[in-house]
Amino acid sequence: MSRQPHQQQGTPANIDLADTNDPLNPKVAASALDFLLIELVPLAQRITEQLLAREQVLLDEYRRSRIFGRRGSKTARKDKVQGEEGGAAEDGGGKAEEGKEEGEGREGEGEKRKEGGGKAETGSVMTSIGFPVMGEGVREGVLARLDGMGYRVGQGLAERFTLNTPRPTNPLEAIKFICKDLWLLVFRKQIDNLKTNHRGIFVLTDTRFQPISRMSIDRRAGPKAAEEAMARAVTYLYFPCGVIRGALMGLGVEATVEASASELPIATFQIKTKGAKP
Amino acid sequence: MDSRAPSIAAIGVLGRHNNPLHISLFPSTTLDPATAQPVPQEHRDKLDYAFKLNSCLDIFEARMPSKSIGHDFGLLHALDERIAMYGWLLNTGVKLVIVVDMEGAPVKAGSAAATGLGLRGGDLTPAFQALQTAYIRLLRNPFYVPDEHDPKLAVDRKGSLQIMSPRFTKEVERIGKAWYPGIPAI
Numbered sequence: 001m002s003r004q005p006h007q008q009q010g011t012p013a014n015i016d017l018a019d020t021n022d023p024l025n026p027k028v029a030a031s032a033l034d035f036l037l038i039e040l041v042p043l044a045q046r047i048t049e050q051l052l053a054r055e056q057v058l059l060d061e062y063r064r065s066r067i068f069g070r071r072g073s074k075t076a077r078k079d080k081v082q083g084e085e086g087g088a089a090e091d092g093g094g095k096a097e098e099g100k101e102e103g104e105g106r107e108g109e110g111e112k113r114k115e116g117g118g119k120a121e122t123g124s125v126m127t128s129i130g131f132p133v134m135g136e137g138v139r140e141g142v143l144a145r146l147d148g149m150g151y152r153v154g155q156g157l158a159e160r161f162t163l164n165t166p167r168p169t170n171p172l173e174a175i176k177f178i179c180k181d182l183w184l185l186v187f188r189k190q191i192d193n194l195k196t197n198h199r200g201i202f203v204l205t206d207t208r209f210q211p212i213s214r215m216s217i218d219r220r221a222g223p224k225a226a227e228e229a230m231a232r233a234v235t236y237l238y239f240p241c242g243v244i245r246g247a248l249m250g251l252g253v254e255a256t257v258e259a260s261a262s263e264l265p266i267a268t269f270q271i272k273t274k275g276a277k278p
Numbered sequence: 279m280d281s282r283a284p285s286i287a288a289i290g291v292l293g294r295h296n297n298p299l300h301i302s303l304f305p306s307t308t309l310d311p312a313t314a315q316p317v318p319q320e321h322r323d324k325l326d327y328a329f330k331l332n333s334c335l336d337i338f339e340a341r342m343p344s345k346s347i348g349h350d351f352g353l354l355h356a357l358d359e360r361i362a363m364y365g366w367l368l369n370t371g372v373k374l375v376i377v378v379d380m381e382g383a384p385v386k387a388g389s390a391a392a393t394g395l396g397l398r399g400g401d402l403t404p405a406f407q408a409l410q411t412a413y414i415r416l417l418r419n420p421f422y423v424p425d426e427h428d429p430k431l432a433v434d435r436k437g438s439l440q441i442m443s444p445r446f447t448k449e450v451e452r453i454g455k456a457w458y459p460g461i462p463a464i
Contacts, residue, residue: 155370155424156417162369163410167349250370250424252294 030188037186038211040146041235045134048141143238150242157182157243158250171273174251175202182247186240200273204244209267211236217264233261237269244269284397285382286405286454287322287361290331291413291441294371297429300441303327304454306382316384327377334363334375342367350406352399362397366406374409376402383458401459408464412449419443 134142161181168174179191183206193205217229237259245257254274261267285307291300303324307316337354351365360381366374378397416422425431427439441447456464 152420152423159368159370159417160414163414165369167367167369252371 033186034210037239038236040149040239041142044142044145044149045138048138048145052138052141139235142235146235146238147242147245150239150244151246151249152242154182154243154246154248155250156246157185158247161185162251168251171200171202171248171253171255172196174248174253175204175271177251178244178247179204182243186243200275202271202273204269204271206267206269208265209237209261212261212267213265215264229264230261233264234259237261237267240267241269244271248273281385282381283383283385284378284380284459286376286457287379287382288327288331288375288377289409289450289454290327290334290373290375290377291409291450292331292335292373292375293427293429293439295429296335297427297439298328298331299372299427299439300447300450301328301331302447302450302454304382304451306379307384309384330357330361330363330377331375334365335373338365338367338373350403364402364406366410368410368413372413374406374413376405376409378402397459402457404461404463405453405457408453409450412446412453415449416441416443416446 158177162168162177165177165181168177175194175196179194183189183191187206187210189206189208189210191204192207193203195203195205212233215229215233217225241257241259245255248255248257248271256272258270258272259267260270286304287306288304289300289302290298293299301324303322305318305322306320308319309315310317334354338351341351349367349369351367354363354365354375356362360379362378362380364376364378368374380397417424422441422443427441429439432439453464
């Protein structure tokens with residue numbers, strides 16, 4: 001990703017550490033970046049689930065203290081300890097145990113669980129390959145989180161990599177920057193197809209979208225597996241959506257971005273600039 | 279008496295919606311006769327320079343349509359024979375303004391002081407490039423969220439929308455103090 005030709009040194013001891021800190025010449029390990037982009041999705045899922053779990057514990061605590069008053073305070077303390085233990089079991093494998101422990105803590109109350117119900121599902125429902133399925137409430141949180149992360153990254157990328165290029169005067173030029181320079185930097189290839197209706201709607205098609213290009217479909221599980229795989233693939237598209245949105249905002253174009261994957265590994269991103277007419 | 283050389287009087291970073299992100303003021307210096315070291319002489323008034331930076335915004339807007347290539351707006355406005363303002367527009371809409379005081383510093387002994395000729399066009403380019411690098415470095419900091427400093431997007435923010443990062447502030451001050459006409463790179 002260097003701009004000027006950089007002499008490759010033979011042994012690691014000769015690498016100039018000053019280069020890694022130079023904002024004008026950043027270097028990133030390409031495969032590490034790929035893995036990071038793929039790992040972001042489970043990370044966002046874990047974060048969202050844990051935050052929801054903690055919120056649920058606090059909500060329950062509050063409700064109990066309101067309804068039962070003094071009598072409930074003893075049981076509330078006991079359940080709070082259990083809930084805290086559940087929240088402390090942090091590593092990714094602890095998700096299923098969390099769901100169980102908090103389910104026990106709340107069973108004695110007979111209260112309705114909203115996100116709690118969704119969370120108990122995540123502990124027990126797995127896809128055919130063994131990856132926990134997200135409940136509905138969790139899914140929205142995950143997607144919003146990924147989009148937000150991508151947005152901030154996109155803003156920074158737009159600032160840094162339009163350093164010496166002429167200023168984009170209309171949205172089309174900003175989109176061209178995204179298709180060529182930005183995609184090349186993040187995914188090491190350019191966007192394959194750009195369609196526009198010249199009234200503010202752009203459709204970007206990438207025929208071999210990097211993060212989902214090596215996804216497998218478990219054919220033994222029948223036709224439903226393809227849909228499942230598609231649903232899982234879409235979650236990997238939200239971070240790039242955010243990156244596009246952030247880069248556009250950095251260049252002064254307000255837009256909304258939606259992504260879809262009709263078949264693996266083709267990904268399409270639909271960009272609607274503000275005030276566009278279909 | 280002793281001839282004077284140009285120095286930077288103020289550096290302003292203005293956001294896309296013309297909101298001030300950062301303003302740094304640099305007092306003019308004279309040589310202390312006893313120690314022969316530069317010593318602050320004339321203090322810059324904050325409000326005065328806030329108004330001056332504000333007046334540059336109109337010039338940016340007026341010249342924006344005709345300046346399609348490049349981001350160097352050069353000399354924006356010469357206020358009087360002492361104060362001149364130069365500006366750069368970054369691709370994201372952030373404006374960098376440097377106010378130069380033509381008699382702001384004592385002439386250094388060894389520098390080729392072209393007094394009376396004023397500043398050449400490219401004299402401020404190293405300073406602007408260093409400012410741009412400092413701003414990019416600020417954006418690499420994930421704790422700096424540009425939307426929080428934007429008056430249109432940060433609706434529930436109370437208080438100042440200015441940049442608080444100490445590293446950025448120190449870097450801007452270093453640039454302002456280190457610059458002299460003809461400096462190759464800061």
